[in-house]
Amino acid sequence: MAATQTRELLVVGAGMGTAYLLQELARLPHDWSITVIGEEARPCYNRVLLSSLLAGELAAADLDMLPADCAARFHSGVRATALDTRARQVHCDDGVARHYDALVIATGARVALPPIDTLRAADNIHVVRTLADVDALRTLSSQRGARAVVLGGGLLGLEAAHGLNSLGFSTAVLHRNPTLMNRQLDREGGQYLQRILEGRGLGIRTGVTPAALDYSRDGRLRGLRLEDGGRIDCDLLVLATGIVPNKDLAAQPALRSERGILVDEQLRTSVQDVYALGECCQYGEHTFGLVAPVREQAAVLARALCGVRSGGFSPSDWPVQLKISGVDIFRAGRLDPGDEHIVFRAPAQGVYRRLAIADNRLVGTLLVGDGAGSSWYAQLIREGSPIDALRQGLMFGRDVATASAAAGSAGDAHTRTSAEIIERDTA
């Protein structure tokens, strides 16, 4: 009887997408022999928790994502440098060309550099993307009171700023848009968040753009000159100016890419038996910067690799949550001005909550300063179930809403806070 040959599944990139893929494959019957190449020293850790590690709220061991008995072979600290799709080989910087029967490119993304002519490498300009980045920043924490500037007031920039603040840096955030986290928050929500963060000691400047960087003779960054003529001195600059997909391996005509490596709903690229997963890929017009879609992609890809039918990947509106301890920010669904909005404002408590309703269904929510009910709202939005019975107490979360529905009144809901201002925006 002829021995069955195992098939080689080669995965390039040992990040979160790969961790989820391996978890999914472990649940399915298959005959793949799996090899993972990753340029980082440690494979498959939870990158989402890096901000908490930076802030000293977690230890590095808390970031593990894979069991010790994971069946894959890992080559860590190895970078894939070129792909030969004809020979079905990946060339690596350890001098080895590795064969595959199926290849998954899961190379993630890198920090997008801001378009400042004078930006160049300096030992006090950092990013927060990897464990090594966090280690490097944590060794600087002895410089208490040193001035740190974070460029970019999106989710990652604010989390990095919180981490640096916790390490003792005097930290300022510069954000080009007038609204912090402008991709998730409306103007008012951004103002509430700004006040909360300023109350925690962060300096925040919105609507500002750096024009140039100044260096000392020894090549260290000294400060930023702004387009409005202002200047900010700093001892440390952290760039949090968005991400760009790592698609270098796809640099060949047969493997189609635009902003990311193009994939279909089964995560197939334009080359047979080559797949792309996570932040390096592009589906239609979508590229990805959150872990929820990457996890869904991994589940779809595992099925595709094991010949199990699935509905395929389809993009949706994934909820976003800020992970600064004690600062609740949650956004899910859409907040279109044409829909009915119910808004709750409690400025003294720093609480701002907005619910958007269309056709008697919750379609969006934005919670600042009080995230109570966030997962319930996300569920209501996802399920699209009618909310007429829950409507009166809806703003105050599941317990109040269902109690109000049972009592047929919202009386209890209205006693929740004396600072309550609830209004229906018809904007």
Ligand SMILES: Cc1cc2nc3c(=O)[nH]c(=O)nc-3n(C[C@H](O)[C@H](O)[C@H](O)COP(=O)(O)OP(=O)(O)OC[C@H]3O[C@@H](n4cnc5c(N)ncnc54)[C@H](O)[C@@H]3O)c2cc1C
């Ligand atoms: C600080 C931080 C906080 C975050 N917080 C959140 C959050 O709160 N919520 C959320 O949803 N998402 C968050 N994210 C985003 C989330 O971590 C990513 O969406 C997720 O990690 C993407 O997984 P991936 O596998 O596509 O890429 P990655 O996890 O980045 O893994 C890609 C891996 O491939 C390696 N690689 C690249 N090129 C090569 C090569 N040529 N050869 C070998 N290896 C290579 C990279 O070094 C990396 O290890 C955060 C990200 C960061 C950096």
